[in-house]
Amino acid sequence: MNLAQFHILSLTVVFCACLFNRADATDLRGAMLANPCAGCHGMDGVSPGSIPSINQLSADALVAALKAFKSGERPGTVMDRIAKGYTDDEIQRIADYFQPPKQNIKP
Amino acid sequence: MHHFTRRDFLKYAGALSALGASGCASLSSASGPHIVVVGGGFGGATCAKYLRKLAGPAIAITLVEKNRQYVTCPFSNTVIGGLRTLDSLTHNYDALAKKYNIEVVYDSVTRVDGAAKSVSLQSGGKLSYARLVIAPGIDFKWDVIEGYDAAASEILPHAWKAGAQTTLLRKQLVDMPDGGVVLIAAPADPFRCPPGPYERASLIANYLKQNKPKSKILILDAKDKFSKQPLFQDAWDELYGGMIEWVPGSQGGKVTRVDVKTRSVYADNSTHKAAVVNVIPPQKAGALAHTAGLANETGWCPVDARTFESKLQPNIHVIGDACLGGKMPKSGYSAHSQAKVCAAQIAALLLDQPPLDPSWINTCYSLIAPDYGITVAAVYRATPEGIVDVAGAGGVSPREAPRSLRAAEANYADGWYKSVTADTFS
Numbered sequence: 114m115n116l117a118q119f120h121i122l123s124l125t126v127v128f129c130a131c132l133f134n135r136a137d138a139t140d141l142r143g144a145m146l147a148n149p150c151a152g153c154h155g156m157d158g159v160s161p162g163s164i165p166s167i168n169q170l171s172a173d174a175l176v177a178a179l180k181a182f183k184s185g186e187r188p189g190t191v192m193d194r195i196a197k198g199y200t201d202d203e204i205q206r207i208a209d210y211f212q213p214p215k216q217n218i219k220p
Numbered sequence: 221m222h223h224f225t226r227r228d229f230l231k232y233a234g235a236l237s238a239l240g241a242s243g244c245a246s247l248s249s250a251s252g253p254h255i256v257v258v259g260g261g262f263g264g265a266t267c268a269k270y271l272r273k274l275a276g277p278a279i280a281i282t283l284v285e286k287n288r289q290y291v292t293c294p295f296s297n298t299v300i301g302g303l304r305t306l307d308s309l310t311h312n313y314d315a316l317a318k319k320y321n322i323e324v325v326y327d328s329v330t331r332v333d334g335a336a337k338s339v340s341l342q343s344g345g346k347l348s349y350a351r352l353v354i355a356p357g358i359d360f361k362w363d364v365i366e367g368y369d370a371a372a373s374e375i376l377p378h379a380w381k382a383g384a385q386t387t388l389l390r391k392q393l394v395d396m397p398d399g400g401v402v403l404i405a406a407p408a409d410p411f412r413c414p415p416g417p418y419e420r421a422s423l424i425a426n427y428l429k430q431n432k433p434k435s436k437i438l439i440l441d442a443k444d445k446f447s448k449q450p451l452f453q454d455a456w457d458e459l460y461g462g463m464i465e466w467v468p469g470s471q472g473g474k475v476t477r478v479d480v481k482t483r484s485v486y487a488d489n490s491t492h493k494a495a496v497v498n499v500i501p502p503q504k505a506g507a508l509a510h511t512a513g514l515a516n517e518t519g520w521c522p523v524d525a526r527t528f529e530s531k532l533q534p535n536i537h538v539i540g541d542a543c544l545g546g547k548m549p550k551s552g553y554s555a556h557s558q559a560k561v562c563a564a565q566i567a568a569l570l571l572d573q574p575p576l577d578p579s580w581i582n583t584c585y586s587l588i589a590p591d592y593g594i595t596v597a598a599v600y601r602a603t604p605e606g607i608v609d610v611a612g613a614g615g616v617s618p619r620e621a622p623r624s625l626r627a628a629e630a631n632y633a634d635g636w637y638k639s640v641t642a643d644t645f646s
Contacts, residue, residue: 133606141564141573141576142577144274145560145564145576145578146636148270148557148560148561149557149579149580149581152556152557152581152583152633152636152639153636153639153642154639155642156638157643160638161638161639161642162634162636162637162638163631163632163635163638164635164636165641190595190617190629190632191597191629194613194615195597195614196582196613197599197612198581198614199599199613210321211596
């Protein structure tokens with residue numbers, strides 16, 4: 114994708130902004146890994162119920178938590194079982210995806 | 221096969237930019253590629269919503285659903301057990317229409333024309349599609365159990381689709397005398413919600429223990445083992461001491477016939493009469509899957525493990541309970557997770573990108589009592605052998621655990637319900 118194309122895609126992202134608060138809806142690889150998490154942790158990591166939200170954690174904190182669940186260092190109810198399903202690279206990608214939008218891209 | 225190309229996408233995106241920000245609210249006439257989703261459950265509703273999230277405003281999305289309201293099967297056992305109301309499990313499509321600009325059409329699809337890429341509606345209309353997503357859920361194989369058909373289920377409820385059936389089973393439990401038997405006939409695999417019959421038995425026991433403590437629950441099972449079995453059986457001993465009896469298929473549990481008039485259930489060599497009879501019949505993909513030629517001899521729909529595109533018909537994706545989803549169980553959460561993968565793959569296709577490496581999660585919470593929850597979870601990936609769970613991950617709650625862990629999982633079960641329904645419908 115060249116820069117002009119990216120620019121136009123970015124424009125579509127801005128038009129999405131009235132629907133979504135994320136700026137990276139086009140990160141489909143990140144979405145693929147992170148979207149299933151939202152079933153429990155809420156859309157974009159914002160939980161409406163008793164399961165913790167994960168959108169307020171920094172990427173580093175989320176990576177550390179997931180790795181601690183994965184290693185068994187941190188006890189969990191179900192996260193210790195789920196975190197073992199991801200490589201360290203994937204954990205990083207998931208954590209990045211759940212960061213609040215850094216830039217609402219302006220044309 | 222025509223792909224909506226990136227060039228097309230950018231053209232539509234550009235056209236939209238001319239509309240200004242208000243374009244968001246006026247896209248129902250969008251001339252971008254049209255994705256039609258049929259079925260408004262956890263699969264279909266989630267797919268429609270995430271298509272908007274992932275593919276942006278340029279595409280037109282139509283959700284075709286027969287009913288204006290959707291009652292979730294997940295948590296319907298809490299209604300049967302008297303812990304919640306059916307209203308609290310009832311959702312609608314207003315947010316999908318208003319917040320996500322999805323055209324919601326309350327209608328049924330009568331015909332799919334794969335060659336013309338269009339679907340015909342009961343009302344007489346027709347919708348053309350670039351991609352069609354079908355999430356028809358399940359239908360029952362009536363009369364595999366002799367004497368048990370749709371009419372019989374109005375008297376001896378299945379309660380395996382939530383709504384009036386749920387209310388009927390609840391009413392029968394409330395009306396039955398103390399000391400009665402509640403009989404649950406559980407089907408062979410595969411079927412919707414593998415732990416469901418056993419959660420149901422648990423929450424009925426919770427109700428009976430408090431209200432009709434001389435009663436019994438008899439589960440006649442077509443199979444010899446079931447989901448989370450040791451956890452369920454441990455808890456039944458601990459909480460309900462002998463109230464629940466489970467008969468496996470090889471020991472006379474396989475139900476072959478039902479007599480509605482006498483409320484009798486016939487298993488291999490025995491006959492049982494019960495105050496309340498709940499027959500969960502064998503299942504197959506929802507009717508549309510069959511009329512559209514998407515199901516094979518198994519009664520379910522073979523699909524590509526990465527994209528959920530039908531192996532029988534191009535440009536049509538099948539998600540949720542109706543599809544053969546490899547190792548994924550037929551659950552609301554599986555359907556929800558598959559819907560997001562399917563939406564991302566369609567978004568990639570519209571951008572002319574190759575399919576992405578998919579990733580799924582399923583977590584099934586079961587309540588054994590209001591403060592006693594257990595789970596099974598897995599992370600799934602696509603392989604040449606189909607969708608498989610990642611080795612070394614997932615599994616069930618520990619068998620030896622303090623009650624505080626069971627209470628925490630019960631609390632998270634409630635949170636799961638709030639999250640997954642919001643992520644699907646609002």
